[in-house]
Amino acid sequence: MIDQIISFSIRHKFVIGLMTLVWIAAGVWSMMRVPLDAVPDITNNQVQVITQAPNLGTEDIEQFVTYPVEVAMANLPGVVEIRSISRFGLSVVTIVFKDDMGTFLPRQLVAEKLTEVREDIPPGFGDPSMGPISTGLGEILQYTLEVDSAYRKQYSAADLRTIQDWIVKRQMAMVPGVIEVNSFGGYIKQYEVAVNPDELRAIGLTISDVFRALEDNNQNTGGAYIEKDHKANFIRGEGLARSLDDLRHVVITNVNGLPIMIKDVAEVGYGQAVRYGAMTKDGEGEAVGGIIMMLKDANSNEVIEAVKERITEIQKSLPEGISIEPFLDRSKLIANTTSTISNNLLEGALIVIFVLVFLLGNWRGGLIVASTIPLSLLFAFIMMHIFNVWANLMSLGAIDFGIIVDGAVIIVESTVFLLHQRLLKGGKIDGAVRDETAKEASSKMMNSAFFGQLIILIVFIPILALQGVEGKMFKPMALTFMFAMMGVMILCLTYVPMMSAWFLKIGKGEKRSWGDRFVEWLERRYSGVLAKALKRAKWIGLAAVALFALAIFTFSRMGGEFIPQLDEGDLAFHAILKPGSALSETIETTTEVEKLIMDNYPEV
Known part of the structure; x- marks a missing residue:
């Protein structure tokens, strides 16, 4: 043959x-079409169930949220292990499945169980949902919203966070291969109603009456349609609050024919949600940014290129003086890695060619x-x-x-x-x-x-x-x-x-x-x-045995590592404070650390 x-x-x-x-x-x-990355993705086949309950302590999270989720998921087919993290206001349960079950079957099984779990969790203790279809290597790009020095006083941290959530995030989420965009830093804008208890008591109202009035008077409704002049006129009731004045004029009740409004018993203004973290950068204080998560098994190089193209488009719709600046780009690591591989392959090939031509x-x-x-x-x-x-x-x-x-x-x-x-x-x-x-x-x-x-x-x-x-x-x-x-x-x-x-x-x-x-x-x-x-065959044999024993001894004393050392060109460190440190203290400390690094290391 x-x-x-x-x-x-x-x-x-x-x-x-x-x-x-x-x-x-x-x-x-x-x-040109083979998926390219820096290292293999070794993340196991897992599904995360995430529940947020900002007002609950760690013990309540574990007892009323994490434990019911773990029990419900324990008997699913193909489960290898279940692990969980319970923190203040947050529960994360990770269910690991067998690799041969694929990506979507485990998520379907978990989604079916979540319907039962929601019935076991008390009302107001959070709504469990599945995490994105991503892996440990899913973070492909991190960026911040930078403000030009001439516009620095024009935009607050809350304004930047609003721009991130309502302009950048929504457009970035439509990029093929992007499964999630997480926002960090700044303040989440809220409408706050500060109730005066003395006014409530004088009128005979309760805080529940105020809450119910705001809830009932902040929605749009439909009313079918009526026919007139051979046309169908659709009825729509608009009650969605769009400004502070809309909230101020919400009617709570009528007393002797006089409407009691929100403005009569409370102060209405802008506020921000309670936050449990912040983002600082370059020793200049707080910043606002986002992390782009890639869909599992997507081509990271292609997704990053698509994300960069979308950033260019989003930039046109941003307010004047604001720009998107990536600071952690996965494509740079891939380029460095492929450059290393290419150089090694090229050098090896040239050496082999030289030896072949010379010896042949x-x-x-x-x-x-x-x-x-x-x-x-x-x-x-x-x-x-x-x-x-x-x-x-x-x-x-x-x-x-x-x-x-x-x-x-x-x-x-x-x-x-x-x-x-x-x-x-x-x-x-x-x-x-x-x-x-x-x-x-x-x-x-x-x-x-x-x-x-x-x-x-x-x-x-x-x-x-x-x-x-x-x-x-x-x-x-x-x-x-x-x-x-x-x-x-x-x-x-x-x-x-x-x-x-x-x-x-x-x-x-x-x-x-x-x-x-x-x-x-x-x-x-x-x-x-x-x-x-x-x-001298005997001596040669003894020498070979001695060298073999020496090799075994040396091998047993050698260090080891799971994967080859990969120099990304970056250094990562964490500033760890005492447990219970306030967020303001953490922001101040990390900003000071960044200033020290920027001042003492010009290359940073």
Whole structure:
């Protein structure tokens, strides 16, 4: 079978050449569409149930919210573990499912259970809902709303938060691949009614009467339609409050024919919601910004580009003097990582090409072998696109060019050797002779090398059986290497024999190349060393055992890490204050820390 494929490739050079062009085109097309990221996403298959109850303490949250949710979710099919966090005003329950259940089936199961959970949670204790369909690597971009110095006094923190929530967030949420936009900092604008208890008592009203009046008089209603002049006139009652005056003139009750309004018993004005966090930046005090979350399994590079385009559009609709300034951009990390991978692959390929050309002593043969490196990578990209394998530091960084070019090296070297033998015997080398020589060398070498390459593929099969975090981390590495290896196996059976027969030529002179001289020098040195080693076999064996033991000892003392070290170019730190510290104290402290860093480190 191998001999037949090689013979066909040499006889039909045009077909193999055309196949190679299609190979290159498909590889480049796939390379442009393979999802790109910095590192593999190892987040497990989880669904979060989030409940906000700003007025409840930690114990009440745990007892009345978190515990009912955990009990309801415990018996769902495919649940691996359930963990929760209960804090003041917040409950987060994380339900981890098996990976093979997919993304949407677990969410459907949780959504069905949430209907029952809402009945078990007391009224006013929060409404549980599911978190976004995202992962631990879902944060793709963080930004702040910056105000020009000339307009600094024109916009307050509440104004910026209103712009963020009602202009930026709503337009950003429509970008394909964006699952959620979280707002941070500033003050959430509210209409506040400050009731005067003395006035209520004098009139004989209660706070419940005020609340009920505001609730009933702040909504729009519909009244069907009436027919007049052969037309249907739809009735609509507008009662939605749109200003402070609308709230002030809401009628609570009538006393002796006189309407008692909100303005008679309370002061109406603007206020802000109680907040439990803030955002500071560059030592200049509070800031307002947002975090953009990406949909799970979306292409982060494409989503970030779409987000940047949308930022340009949103900028046109912002008030004068306000701009959106990203300060944490995931695409920069991806660019740095891919640059590192590209440099490593390029440097490795150049070293291999230099060594091949130098040792083979034939630049044509070196180019044939070297061309299998990009071709095998393009095949790997084709398979990665088909099987949805992401390109990242782990998957592309594992490719070993030395192993990949082994088969091509021995075919080209054998072909060069046989051509030299024919030339030394005085034979004429024409196209037919090159075809016959390439077929003989390729068939002889690949009958043994093919199974060697197959063994290398088999070695990586156990990695594909890894599960959980280990599987998500190392499966892409194994698959990418196996794809590249399969690509070079196909090339060694088709492309390399064809190119050896068509492109490979040797000089008529008997002058030895630098590579031949270097190999002969190594052979002479190695022969002497080998002869001495054979005479001292016992000592060599003991030395090998001692080195093996030393290697085991050294390995047991070596440090380890789960993933390769990745230098993002950023430093992250947390300012931790004493438990119970006020928010104002935290803002003041973090602002002071930022000032110290900005003043002492000019490069920040």
